[in-house]
Amino acid sequence: MAAAVANLQRRVRVSPARLKRTAERTLRSLGRAGRDVHVTVVDDAAIRRLNARWMGTRRSTDVLAFDLDAPGPSRLLGEVVVSADTAKRQAGLVRVAVALELDLLVIHGLLHLAGYDDREPRAARRMHERARKILADAGRRPVSWTRHPAPPSGERAAIQAETPASGDEARAE
DSSP, rough: OOEEEOOOOOSSSOOOOOOHHHHHHHHTTOTTTOOOOEEEOOOHHHHHHHHHHHOOOOOOOOEEEEEESSSOOOEEEEEEEEEEHHHHHHHHHHHHHHHHHHHHHHHHHHHHTTTTOOOSHHHHHEEEEHHHHHHHHHOOOEEEEEEOOOOSSSSSEEOOOOOOSOOOOEEEE
């Protein structure tokens, strides 16, 4: 199993090593330890362009998940693209560290690649509970779900953690 992380933006501090560990831990948790994933961190302008091209929506979003799974010997499961700008805004709204929000977005994207969907309330609850368990198993202690007042994607929920904010597809969300 391997996760490759590329940070293609400069405004928000990102730890590629941490995101790699998060992605690999999530793949193991999902029973996909033998698969590879690419995680790319971009700014709002880049994710807006991707969202327009692949989803037909000309706005920023927090995470896009591109399912690249194909028949045959390929180990590549897909690519998760995260907006660091949006992660920073969302982290501020729910008062968590940006690093924790980035972890959550990587997990969220990987859950989409594993077949989870959050369009219906019941499915969203199931998906969010799975993300919560993955975070908890990693030593993070999520305590509650909070709907962002006006998230750019209009669709996602965030986990508030008991740690103070320390600053520090194609299926899509």
